[in-house]
Amino acid sequence: MSDFSIFExxxxxxxxxxxxxxxxxxxxxxxxxxxxxxxxxxxxxxQLYYDIIKLLKKDEVVSDQSSWLFRYTPWINFVSxxxxxxxxxxxxxxxxxxxxxxxxxxxxxxxxxRFFTMLAGLDVASSFGGLGSSREMMVSALLEPxxxxxxxxIALFYGGTNISTIVTSANDTSILIVPGVLFAxxxxxxxxxxxxxxxxxxxxxxxxxxxxxxxxxxxxxxxKNLALMEWSHAIKQMILFALFVDIFFTWNFVEQISLxxxxxxxxxxxxxxxxxxxxxxFIETRVAKWRLFRVSDLIAMAISSSMIGxxxxxx
Amino acid sequence: MAENLFIVxxxxxxxxxxxxxxxFTRGQKHHTYFTYIPSAFAxxxxxxxxxxxxxSENTHLTFFNIQHLFDFEIFIDGVSAFFxxxxxxxxxxxxIYSLSYSKKFDDKKNNSALGMLFNIFILSMILVVIxxxxxxxxxxxxxxxxxxxxxxxxxxxxxxxxxxxxxxxVMTHLGTGFIFASFILMYTQTGSFSFDSxxxxxxxxxxxxxxxxxxxxxxxxxxxxxxxxxxxxxKAHPSAPSNVSALMSAVMLKIAIxxxxxxxxxxxxxxxxxxxxWLGIGIIIVGSISALVxxxxxxxxxxxxxxxxxxxxxxxxxxFIGLGFSVVFAAFHLQALSVxxxxxxxxxxxxxxxxxxxxxxxxxxxxxxxHTKNIEELGGLIKKMPWTAxxxxxxxxxxxxxxxxxxxxxxxxxxxxxxAVFQIPSxxxxxxxxxxxLVFALTIGLAGATFVRLFGITFLSKGRSTKAVNAVEVxxxxxxxxxxxxxxxxxxxxxxxxxxxxxxxAFNLPYMSSSPFETISIxxxxxxxxxxxxxxxxxxxxxxxxxxxxxxxxxxxxxxKTIKYGTWDCGFGNLSEKxxxxxxxxxxxxxxxxxxxxxxxxxxxxxFYTKENFYLKKSINVISTTKNIFDEKLxxxxxxxxxxxxxxxxxxxxxxxxxxxxxxxxxxxxxxxxxxxxxxx
Numbered sequence: 001m002s003d004f005s006i007f008e009x010x011x012x013x014x015x016x017x018x019x020x021x022x023x024x025x026x027x028x029x030x031x032x033x034x035x036x037x038x039x040x041x042x043x044x045x046x047q048l049y050y051d052i053i054k055l056l057k058k059d060e061v062v063s064d065q066s067s068w069l070f071r072y073t074p075w076i077n078f079v080s081x082x083x084x085x086x087x088x089x090x091x092x093x094x095x096x097x098x099x100x101x102x103x104x105x106x107x108x109x110x111x112x113x114r115f116f117t118m119l120a121g122l123d124v125a126s127s128f129g130g131l132g133s134s135r136e137m138m139v140s141a142l143l144e145p146x147x148x149x150x151x152x153x154i155a156l157f158y159g160g161t162n163i164s165t166i167v168t169s170a171n172d173t174s175i176l177i178v179p180g181v182l183f184a185x186x187x188x189x190x191x192x193x194x195x196x197x198x199x200x201x202x203x204x205x206x207x208x209x210x211x212x213x214x215x216x217x218x219x220x221x222x223x224k225n226l227a228l229m230e231w232s233h234a235i236k237q238m239i240l241f242a243l244f245v246d247i248f249f250t251w252n253f254v255e256q257i258s259l260x261x262x263x264x265x266x267x268x269x270x271x272x273x274x275x276x277x278x279x280x281x282f283i284e285t286r287v288a289k290w291r292l293f294r295v296s297d298l299i300a301m302a303i304s305s306s307m308i309g310x311x312x313x314x315x
Numbered sequence: 316m317a318e319n320l321f322i323v324x325x326x327x328x329x330x331x332x333x334x335x336x337x338x339f340t341r342g343q344k345h346h347t348y349f350t351y352i353p354s355a356f357a358x359x360x361x362x363x364x365x366x367x368x369x370x371s372e373n374t375h376l377t378f379f380n381i382q383h384l385f386d387f388e389i390f391i392d393g394v395s396a397f398f399x400x401x402x403x404x405x406x407x408x409x410x411i412y413s414l415s416y417s418k419k420f421d422d423k424k425n426n427s428a429l430g431m432l433f434n435i436f437i438l439s440m441i442l443v444v445i446x447x448x449x450x451x452x453x454x455x456x457x458x459x460x461x462x463x464x465x466x467x468x469x470x471x472x473x474x475x476x477x478x479x480x481x482x483x484x485v486m487t488h489l490g491t492g493f494i495f496a497s498f499i500l501m502y503t504q505t506g507s508f509s510f511d512s513x514x515x516x517x518x519x520x521x522x523x524x525x526x527x528x529x530x531x532x533x534x535x536x537x538x539x540x541x542x543x544x545x546x547x548x549x550k551a552h553p554s555a556p557s558n559v560s561a562l563m564s565a566v567m568l569k570i571a572i573x574x575x576x577x578x579x580x581x582x583x584x585x586x587x588x589x590x591x592x593w594l595g596i597g598i599i600i601v602g603s604i605s606a607l608v609x610x611x612x613x614x615x616x617x618x619x620x621x622x623x624x625x626x627x628x629x630x631x632x633x634x635f636i637g638l639g640f641s642v643v644f645a646a647f648h649l650q651a652l653s654v655x656x657x658x659x660x661x662x663x664x665x666x667x668x669x670x671x672x673x674x675x676x677x678x679x680x681x682x683x684x685x686h687t688k689n690i691e692e693l694g695g696l697i698k699k700m701p702w703t704a705x706x707x708x709x710x711x712x713x714x715x716x717x718x719x720x721x722x723x724x725x726x727x728x729x730x731x732x733x734x735a736v737f738q739i740p741s742x743x744x745x746x747x748x749x750x751x752x753l754v755f756a757l758t759i760g761l762a763g764a765t766f767v768r769l770f771g772i773t774f775l776s777k778g779r780s781t782k783a784v785n786a787v788e789v790x791x792x793x794x795x796x797x798x799x800x801x802x803x804x805x806x807x808x809x810x811x812x813x814x815x816x817x818x819x820x821a822f823n824l825p826y827m828s829s830s831p832f833e834t835i836s837i838x839x840x841x842x843x844x845x846x847x848x849x850x851x852x853x854x855x856x857x858x859x860x861x862x863x864x865x866x867x868x869x870x871x872x873x874x875x876k877t878i879k880y881g882t883w884d885c886g887f888g889n890l891s892e893k894x895x896x897x898x899x900x901x902x903x904x905x906x907x908x909x910x911x912x913x914x915x916x917x918x919x920x921x922x923f924y925t926k927e928n929f930y931l932k933k934s935i936n937v938i939s940t941t942k943n944i945f946d947e948k949l950x951x952x953x954x955x956x957x958x959x960x961x962x963x964x965x966x967x968x969x970x971x972x973x974x975x976x977x978x979x980x981x982x983x984x985x986x987x988x989x990x991x992x993x994x995x996x
Contacts, residue, residue, distance in 0.1 A: 053871060056868055056871045056872030057871070057872050057873060057875065058875065059875045059876045059877070059878060060875060060876070060877045060878065061877075061878045061879075061880045062877055062878070062879060062880070063879075063880070063881065063882040063883075064879045064880065064881055064882075065695075065776060065777055065881075065882050065890075066882075067697040067698055067775065068697075068701075069697060069708075069775065075861070075864075075865075078864055079857055079860050079861045079864065080718075080857070082860050082864065083853075083856050083857050083860045086856050086860075097852070097856065098844075098847075099834060099836075099844070099847050099849060099852070100834075100847075100848070100849045100852040100853050100856065101718075101847075101848055101849070101853055102846045102847065102848065104727055104730060104731075104846070105718060105727070105848060105853070108716070108717055108718040108723055108727075109718060111715075111717055111763060112712070112717045112718060114763075115712070115715065115717055115763060115766075115767060118767045118771070119767060119770060119771050119775060122767075122771035122772070122775045122776055122896065122901075123697075123771075123775040123776060124776065124882045125695075125775075125776035125777040125882055125890060125892070125895050126882045126883060126884070126890065126894070126895070127894050127895060127896055128883070129896075130776075130895055130896020130900070130901060131896065133767065133771065133896070133901065134896060134900065134901045134902075134903065134904060135904060137763075137764035137767055137768070137901070137902075137904070137905065138764070138904035138905050138908065140760060140763065140764070141757070141760035141761045141763065141764045141905060142757075142760065142908070143760065144756040144757060144759055144760030144763075145752075145753045145756040145757045145760070147756065148730070148752050148753075148755070148756035148759075149752060149753060149756065152733075152734060152749065152752055155734050155845075156734075156737055159839045159843065159845065160839055160843065160844060160845040160846055161731070161734065161845065161846040162844045162845065162846050162847060164844070165839075165843055165844050165845065168843075219883065220882060220883065223875060223877075224868060224872055224875060227868075227872075228864075228868070292904065293904070293907065293908070296908055303753065307750070307753075310746065310749050310750075311746060313737070314737070314742055314745050314746050314749075
């Protein structure tokens, strides 16, 4: 831990804060693009910031059936997901906190948040919560093999599960042409869609019990807790996007630490993530929500994609 | 040396005292104290004994020399000490728990037997681990099996318990038979029943060692619940009283692991022989299948204790995966990786003991308070039994392998050893072993779902029956027992090096860290950081993020009120507990996807007010069943097949004296012929 100076730790915290602070913006951009491609005007790209601030000031209504678990879940969820942001490089090729945890640890933190969210869905004694938890149970259990297999491929090609190692070696080589990594990218993209509740898996913009997974688990939240839930969901999405661009689109990391360099790095990062977000949002408008039991087919596709990636490495 | 002997005697004395007092203080007011306080003391002494052995050298003692063949030798090396520690820790917690729990059986006629068997059971497990001679090993193994059998059928008013006890008795003796065969095979080569001679690598040819190991693996594997010999486990473990279930799942399974480790690394001394590649792959395959099958059945199980027993099968599978990788790596001379996998496997052994003991005790508390094990009748217990709920939550987080608790560390280590397969110098093996990660990951995912379901349905939402609504928190001794293990979960999660250093010194591995705050660090072939994990650092990050967001929310949001109001009911009013998701419906999507294993079957029976009108339904009755394909296909077929054969054989029992005389004559002639041909040579 002693290899880094205080200044670099400061930069690391700054990177994490960037992810936490910029995440609602990305949600706003995605919503705007979705609205535009559906010929709607849509709300402004800063809408989620206003929502969060407004919700934070509001009184809460909690169910009389719920327990302490329901009330603390948003905090646990937020803390575990926001802590994961500390391991993600944004404009540097490394994170000074990389030594504390690796990509498996980030996955573990996400799983911790999800575990409590699923429990909170069950806590309120409504059938909506149970429905969401039940579906989330299925999707997350099936998603786990893809997730680990994809991490496996990435770890094989880039020599580690430590995110700093991965990003550094991804940055060193122009490895995009390697077919194994391409297959990992496909699988990672599907994971991203599933983890953030995008359309073939889940439709977060409706409150229709046929389509919803994540929304029905957080249906009973209001006020501060809802703000935390919404925000942590945005952060999770941002972390996954950041990981995606860090690993597969590695251009323009800051080599020399200077004010200009860092500013350019941040701008490039925002540009890359926004481009990815626009692409994801565009994809979302092009496909319909899949039937729940067809989702497993899509996941199977991702599994086979990542398996092909493994085979390509050993060939 | 001398003090070790003294401790061994003291352990023996305390357990005997507990057993005797348990028998004679029946009906007294404080009889549980007489029974379980000695066992708690003895368990503490066991922990002390293992710590003494860790800090000094191996202990080798010989008792009564009846004949050289049957020396009762005690040999406590690091391996034994490690398992002694597991036994001691869990038994201590369970003993304290039992102080209150066994009052549940106060009105039973034979409540004294429970205390006696409980003490003997723990003692027999300790003796198995420290004996150094085939003869006594098997005697104590058998003592352990029999006492646990009597404990399984302790509540014999319930016919199901008798049945599962019988299945357990048969299966455990099948396993013992295999172990026996393995030892006999070793004996034919060495001519001695002492384990010391088995350790002598040079005498025994490689192929004999392989066969002996496979036999021992099947034998010990039966006790450990490996698929497909697991069928007794989910029946027997839940049938016993909950304190004994905790001991059986948390400790007795580990004694089987001890047998395998002892055989594999002590008698067999795994080296670069290619045979070990195949043995290792065999263990990995068995482990993967056990892990997946175990968790799949745990997921749909409605009996809380049976679900936990199925999850034990899963965890034994994970332990086996680690062990198998360790053997494979060792066979390819990848020493460091072999050590990594071995630490992962043993750490999971330790962790599983802790959290499974904890979970069984909490399940026992739920049973104690509500008198039901069926989670469909539970719910809302988090408000009635807040401490028990907290403990169950800690156990669940740990067993699912989520940070920051101990399960995460061992699963992380196992995953890292899986990720290292690319260093194996064989292409086919690399690719095929790489796919183990699919099974492993699916297992972890399903484990998450299982414990969300178990915790959610048991403790959250509204109570589903009057039993759950009237539940009260359990007495304090039961809470203390659970708290000991829950705090171990937290401690080993945040300071994993306490456990890892223990394993390193127990098994004499070539790695040691100086402080428990160090980072677990793995480097790759080009010497940069492959992966690292620093749990104390992580705790700092989590804490500071929490403080940061708390302050942020307070500053921006200010003080707000919280209003309690009913759950959103779509305007219909009065949500009943029937509208909640049930345990079955919660698992329905997964049940449907993995239907191959469950063969789900729904029977819908609709009753109408009038036969002509199909719109006015009087009642709808749904019976939803699943099957265990192992019980049905494998055991069902085997049993019906052997019954068929035995029926045919029965015909020779005609009851006529003439026929029997004929049999005797045929036997005589055959024997004479046999002897005659024998002497010619």
